[in-house]
Amino acid sequence: MKRLYWRPAGPSIGSLLLLGALSVALLVTVEVFPRRVEEDAYALKLDSARLAERAFATIRAERPHRGLPEFEPTDRAHSGLIGPATSEITTSTGSLPAKRTAANPNFAVVLVDFLQRLELQRGDVVAIGYSGSFPGLNIVTLAVSDTLGLEPLIIASAASSDFGAASPNFSWLDMEKLLRDRGVFHHSSLAASVGGIEDQGIGISKTGLEILQRAIAHNGAALIEPYDFSDSLAHRMQLYEQFAAGRPIRAYINVGGGTVSVGRSRGKTTYKPGLNRPGTKAPVDSIIGRFLDRGIPVIHLTKAEDLARQFRLPVDPTTRPEAGVGAAFSHREVNRRLAAVALLVLMGALRWVGQRARARAHLRTLPEGVVAPRWDAPPPEL
Numbered sequence: 121m122k123r124l125y126w127r128p129a130g131p132s133i134g135s136l137l138l139l140g141a142l143s144v145a146l147l148v149t150v151e152v153f154p155r156r157v158e159e160d161a162y163a164l165k166l167d168s169a170r171l172a173e174r175a176f177a178t179i180r181a182e183r184p185h186r187g188l189p190e191f192e193p194t195d196r197a198h199s200g201l202i203g204p205a206t207s208e209i210t211t212s213t214g215s216l217p218a219k220r221t222a223a224n225p226n227f228a229v230v231l232v233d234f235l236q237r238l239e240l241q242r243g244d245v246v247a248i249g250y251s252g253s254f255p256g257l258n259i260v261t262l263a264v265s266d267t268l269g270l271e272p273l274i275i276a277s278a279a280s281s282d283f284g285a286a287s288p289n290f291s292w293l294d295m296e297k298l299l300r301d302r303g304v305f306h307h308s309s310l311a312a313s314v315g316g317i318e319d320q321g322i323g324i325s326k327t328g329l330e331i332l333q334r335a336i337a338h339n340g341a342a343l344i345e346p347y348d349f350s351d352s353l354a355h356r357m358q359l360y361e362q363f364a365a366g367r368p369i370r371a372y373i374n375v376g377g378g379t380v381s382v383g384r385s386r387g388k389t390t391y392k393p394g395l396n397r398p399g400t401k402a403p404v405d406s407i408i409g410r411f412l413d414r415g416i417p418v419i420h421l422t423k424a425e426d427l428a429r430q431f432r433l434p435v436d437p438t439t440r441p442e443a444g445v446g447a448a449f450s451h452r453e454v455n456r457r458l459a460a461v462a463l464l465v466l467m468g469a470l471r472w473v474g475q476r477a478r479a480r481a482h483l484r485t486l487p488e489g490v491v492a493p494r495w496d497a498p499p500p501e502l
Contacts, residue, residue: 168228199223203286208328214281242269250375252280252292277315
C-alpha cells in the first residue's frame with residue numbers, strides 16, 4: 121500500500137503580491153497621516169505671534185512714508201526690521217545673522233515659555249529693559265506682555281547697534297510710538313536714555329545725540345541723563361520702583377546686551393540666555409544682577425541664534441516666517457488609532473491568505489479511487 125501524506129500548497133504568488141502591496145499601502149497611510157500635537161500654551165503663543173506679526177506689518181508699511189525702502193538690501197526675509205549697517209545713531213557692531221534670526225514673530229513662543237515657567241498671572245508687574253538693537257525681540261516682548269495681560273514697566277536705550285533700528289528718522293522709539301498710536305500695543309517706554317557707552321552716548325556724534333533726544337521727547341518718555349555707569353544703574357532701579365508704586369515686580373526681562381543691563385564686558389558671559397533664577401550673589405553689578413540679588417528672576421533675551429535652535433525656530437531665515445507656523449507651535453507623531461486600524465486590516469489579510477493556502481492543500485500521492493479530503497477534514501486512518 122502506498123503511504124499517504126499531506127503537502128500544503130502554500131499561498132499563491134498573486135496572494136503574496138497582494139499582501140505585500142497592502143502592507144506598503146498601510147505603512148504609507150500611517151506615515152502620511154500623522155497626528156498633530158499642539159505644544160503647551162499653544163493659544164497664548166499663537167495669539168502673541170499674530171500680534172507681533174501685525175506690528176511687523178505696521179512698521180513695514182510705514183517705512184516708505186519715512187523715506188526708507190520697504191526692505192533693506194540685507195533684509196533677505198523682508199521683515200522690515202533690519203536697519204542700515206551704520207548711521208548717526210549706531211553705537212557698536214552687530215551680528216547681521218542674529219538680527220535676521222530675531223526678526224521673527226514666532227519668537228513669542230520663547231518668552232511665553234519662560235513666563236509660563238514663572239507662573240505669572242494677569243496684572244502682574246514686570247520690569248523690561250531694551251534698546252534699539254533688536255526691534256524684533258522688543259516687539260515680541262510687547263506682544264507677549266499684552267497677550268498675557270501683564271503690566272510692563274519699560275526703560276529703553278534709544279540707540280542701536282548695527283542692523284537694528286538704526287535709521288535716524290525711524291529709531292526704535294519712533295517705532296514704539298507708531299505702534300502705540302496705531303493701537304497695536306497699549307504700552308511703551310516710560311523712560312529712556314540715549315544709550316551708547318556707559319549709557320551716556322559716548323561715541324555718538326552731536327547730531328546723533330540730538331536725534332535720539334528728540335525721539336525720546338516725542339515718545340513722551342522721561343529722559344535719563346546719568347553722569348556715570350553707577351548713576352545709571354541707581355537711577356534705573358529707582359525708576360522701576362517708582363513706576364511699580366508699591367506693587368511687587370515679578371520678573372525682569374532684558375533684551376540684548378546693553379552694558380547697563382548686563383554689566384561691563386564680564387557681564388556678557390555671566391548671564392545665560394533665557395531664564396536666570398536668583399541664587400548666590402550676582403558676580404557683576406548690573407540691572408540683571410541687582411534684580412537677581414533681590415530674589416527676582418530674569419529672562420535674558422540674548423544670543424538669538426542659540427535660543428532659536430533651542431525652540432526649533434529658523435536661524436537666519438531666507439523667507440519671512442509666518443506667525444503660528446512651525447515646530448515651535450506643534451509637532452507630528454504617529455496616529456496610534458490609525459496604526460491600530462492598519463494592524464487589524466493587515467492581520468485580517470494574513471488570515472485570509474492563510475485560509476486560501478490551506479484550501480489549496482492537496483495530497484502528494486493518493487491510492488486509485490481515493491478522493492482528496494477537504495483541507496479541514498481529519499486524515500484518513502491507515
